[in-house]
Amino acid sequence: MAEAQMKVSDQVAITIDKMNKWYGAFHVLRDINLTVYQGERIVICGPSGSGKSTLIRCINALEEHQQGSITVDGTLLSSDLKNVDKIRSEVGMVFQHFNLFPHLTILENCTLAPIWVRKIPRKEAEATAMHFLEKVKIPEQANKYPGQLSGGQQQRVAIARSLCMRPRIMLFDEPTSALDPEMIKEVLDTMIELAEEGMTMLCVTHEMGFARQVANRVIFMDAGQIVEQNEPEEFFLNPKSDRTKLFLSQILGH
Amino acid sequence: MSEQHAHDVAFVRTEFVPESPPPGVASGPVKWMRENLFASPANSVLTLLSIYAIYLILSPTLPWILNGVWTASSLSECREILNGTSGACFAVLTERWPQLLYGFKYPADEYWRPTLAFVLLFIAAAPVLFFDLPRKLLIFTGLYPFLAFWLIWGGTILTPLLALAGCVVGGLVYQRLVASNFAAGFFGGIVAALVVWTLGGVLIPEGASDNALLPAVPSRDLGGFMLNMMLGVTCVSLSLPIGIALALGRQSSMPLIKWICVVFIEFIRGVPLITLLFVASVMLSYFFPPESTVDLFLRVVIMITMFSSAYIAEVIRGGLAALPRGQYEAADSLGLDYAQAMRLIILPQALKISIPGIVNVAVGLFKDTTLVSVISMFDLVGMIRGPILASTEWNGVYWELLGFAAALFFVVCYGISQYSQWLERRLATDHR
Numbered sequence: 168m169a170e171a172q173m174k175v176s177d178q179v180a181i182t183i184d185k186m187n188k189w190y191g192a193f194h195v196l197r198d199i200n201l202t203v204y205q206g207e208r209i210v211i212c213g214p215s216g217s218g219k220s221t222l223i224r225c226i227n228a229l230e231e232h233q234q235g236s237i238t239v240d241g242t243l244l245s246s247d248l249k250n251v252d253k254i255r256s257e258v259g260m261v262f263q264h265f266n267l268f269p270h271l272t273i274l275e276n277c278t279l280a281p282i283w284v285r286k287i288p289r290k291e292a293e294a295t296a297m298h299f300l301e302k303v304k305i306p307e308q309a310n311k312y313p314g315q316l317s318g319g320q321q322q323r324v325a326i327a328r329s330l331c332m333r334p335r336i337m338l339f340d341e342p343t344s345a346l347d348p349e350m351i352k353e354v355l356d357t358m359i360e361l362a363e364e365g366m367t368m369l370c371v372t373h374e375m376g377f378a379r380q381v382a383n384r385v386i387f388m389d390a391g392q393i394v395e396q397n398e399p400e401e402f403f404l405n406p407k408s409d410r411t412k413l414f415l416s417q418i419l420g421h
Numbered sequence: 422m423s424e425q426h427a428h429d430v431a432f433v434r435t436e437f438v439p440e441s442p443p444p445g446v447a448s449g450p451v452k453w454m455r456e457n458l459f460a461s462p463a464n465s466v467l468t469l470l471s472i473y474a475i476y477l478i479l480s481p482t483l484p485w486i487l488n489g490v491w492t493a494s495s496l497s498e499c500r501e502i503l504n505g506t507s508g509a510c511f512a513v514l515t516e517r518w519p520q521l522l523y524g525f526k527y528p529a530d531e532y533w534r535p536t537l538a539f540v541l542l543f544i545a546a547a548p549v550l551f552f553d554l555p556r557k558l559l560i561f562t563g564l565y566p567f568l569a570f571w572l573i574w575g576g577t578i579l580t581p582l583l584a585l586a587g588c589v590v591g592g593l594v595y596q597r598l599v600a601s602n603f604a605a606g607f608f609g610g611i612v613a614a615l616v617v618w619t620l621g622g623v624l625i626p627e628g629a630s631d632n633a634l635l636p637a638v639p640s641r642d643l644g645g646f647m648l649n650m651m652l653g654v655t656c657v658s659l660s661l662p663i664g665i666a667l668a669l670g671r672q673s674s675m676p677l678i679k680w681i682c683v684v685f686i687e688f689i690r691g692v693p694l695i696t697l698l699f700v701a702s703v704m705l706s707y708f709f710p711p712e713s714t715v716d717l718f719l720r721v722v723i724m725i726t727m728f729s730s731a732y733i734a735e736v737i738r739g740g741l742a743a744l745p746r747g748q749y750e751a752a753d754s755l756g757l758d759y760a761q762a763m764r765l766i767i768l769p770q771a772l773k774i775s776i777p778g779i780v781n782v783a784v785g786l787f788k789d790t791t792l793v794s795v796i797s798m799f800d801l802v803g804m805i806r807g808p809i810l811a812s813t814e815w816n817g818v819y820w821e822l823l824g825f826a827a828a829l830f831f832v833v834c835y836g837i838s839q840y841s842q843w844l845e846r847r848l849a850t851d852h853r
């Protein structure tokens with residue numbers, strides 16, 4: 168596939184250049200090169216322990232990398248805290264275990280960062296929060312606490328919480344892996360809707376149906392490296408490397 | 422299951438089972454007693470033995486209390502009134518009431534000052550303890566320490582005003598610097614406050630307290646339960662923020678800060694409080710400039726605060742460790758800075774987990790304030806052991822006096838414990 172067809176716009180959202188990361192002596196990410204264009208939806212898959220989470224956590228500096236460079240929306244990620252804060256407020260992240268704040272109501276979860284980081288007046292932040300809670304279809308839960316919601320609802324709140332910061336890029340780390348089967352769909356539907364609106368998304372997931380439906384590009388990682396990337400059709404029908412074939416046969420094969 | 426269904430795996434429910442109320446539970450005192458006190462023969466025997474034990478305790482003490490003498494001027498007069506019957510001599514409490522509360526040197530004309538400070542304490546503490554109250558009340562809470570200081574010690578009003586000014590300047594410097602760096606703001610604020618205090622201390626004229634509105638009362642004249650309350654309230658309210666700072670410092674990624682906090686906590690926990698108090702009474706002045714005579718009260722406050730803040734730090738560290746990493750990551754990923762993440766996300770949860778431990782330390786601290794009696798400060802226990810029991814009138818009324826001290830401490834500690842249980846219920850949002 169030609170590169171020109173894969174990208175959605177010419178504007179670059181994220182550039183990762185020769186990035187390497189170690190945990191102690193363990194070389195967890197090796198020579199990662201990746202360019203993400205504005206509006207692109209990328210699905211990252213690969214066996215457990217291959218470094219998928221580490222890769223997307225490096226993008227918003229939850230983990231620091233030791234070599235190479237990461238540029239997000241024109242801002243170079245360095246040890247300068249100003250840049251880190253700027254990038255974090257532009258990049259939303261959704262975690263496998265939701266990580267909602269259990270001592271705050273759903274509404275407070277969604278308004279906290281806009282009020283304290285973006286310095287938006289409370290009234291306005293609450294209006295924005297309600298807008299996004301409606302979008303993820305749980306406005307009626309606004310005054311409950313996270314502990315009172317089902318897993319699927321919590322994950323949708325987590326997505327709404329990120330959206331309230333009006334991010335330009337969304338990162339998802341296995342957002343449906345901790346959910347019961349009947350709840351996976353409601354979260355995926357929310358993500359699909361987001362993709363249709365043109366959000367730039369990097370998504371670690373093993374939901375291959377989702378990848379087929381919304382991804383522009385699927386990336387396969389193994390042992391800390393990007394082994395293969397392609398359009399979803401090609402990726403699933405014609406995997407090039409043996410490791411990809413093995414992986415696909417394992418997750419699709421039974 | 423009947424024979425013909427034995428091989429029949431398939432099952433389809435055809436009728437809907439309606440909701441029904443739970444089976445009736447009988448109630449009433451007789452049933453309660455039968456279930457809880459006389460459930461089995463062994464249970465019945467234990468119940469009867471317990472009742473007998475309670476009887477053994479109450480049969481002599483109850484008449485002793487009820488037959489108590491409340492007005493008499495000495496123990497011998499008490500004995501005359503009792504005339505050989507068993508009875509307590511509570512007259513010592515009424516006769517020495519002001520001494521038990523304020524010590525024996527606090528000027529009697531000025532008793533209203535600590536009493537007023539005590540009443541105002543409740544107003545100051547209310548918005549901190551009950552956060553449904555209007556937040557504006559916190560302004561009074563902020564001013565209260567300076568007001569209470571002025572009321573209790575009297576003297577020139579310039580001293581509390583200077584202390585207030587130092588705190589305000591420190592706070593402003595902190596706010597200015599914290600935007601760039603939390604540590605810079607924290608230490609910058611402390612340094613700024615110290616500068617204001619030293620500069621201002623030079624400016625206050627020598628005899629400013631001589632003709633003050635409220636006559637000055639030196640610290641050595643404080644005593645009685647007032648001294649326990651003052652030490653308890655001051656040390657608890659100081660050691661909580663210091664304990665939080667120590668706990669966060671111990672987690673710090675900056676090795677120097679982490680190292681200082683670890684050494685401080687481990688050292689203080691390894692030393693008995695009584696040792697620290699002796700150090701306060703005889704040695705601590707070596708650490709201050711030679712000409713400054715640092716008040717004994719202040720020295721004791723420093724020691725007790727250091728002691729309890731080390732314990733509180735460890736309790737809070739437990740709370741911090743109990744939080745999942747995801748909470749820190751979610752806060753980071755939303756762009757909150759360190760101070761915001763701690764204040765809004767991490768500490769509210771960690772402190773909630775730590776409430777029982779913190780209350781434990783606070784109650785222990787409050788009772789430990791009686792230890793100051795061994796360094797010849799006349800707190801409630803010091804008053805009882807010293808001036809009152811040593812007097813010719815009341816030599817020998819141990820039970821009444823010590824029982825009174827126990828009751829007073831019990832009321833306060835039980836109150837703290839009840840408050841903490843209410844707080845835990847109030848903060849429960851996890852619906853487990």
Ligand SMILES: Nc1ncnc2c1ncn2[C@@H]1O[C@H](COP(=O)(O)OP(=O)(O)O)[C@@H](O)[C@H]1O
Nearest residue numbers: 190193195213214215216217218219220221222
């Ligand atoms: N904090 C850490 N310290 C040391 N090793 C880690 C840490 N986090 C992850 N690893 C290791 O790095 C590798 C990649 O982890 P991760 O990115 O979570 O993989 P994935 O998300 O693909 O399952 C794994 O082998 C894991 O054990």
Ligand SMILES: [Mg+2]
Nearest residue numbers: 219220221341
């Ligand atoms: Mg992972």
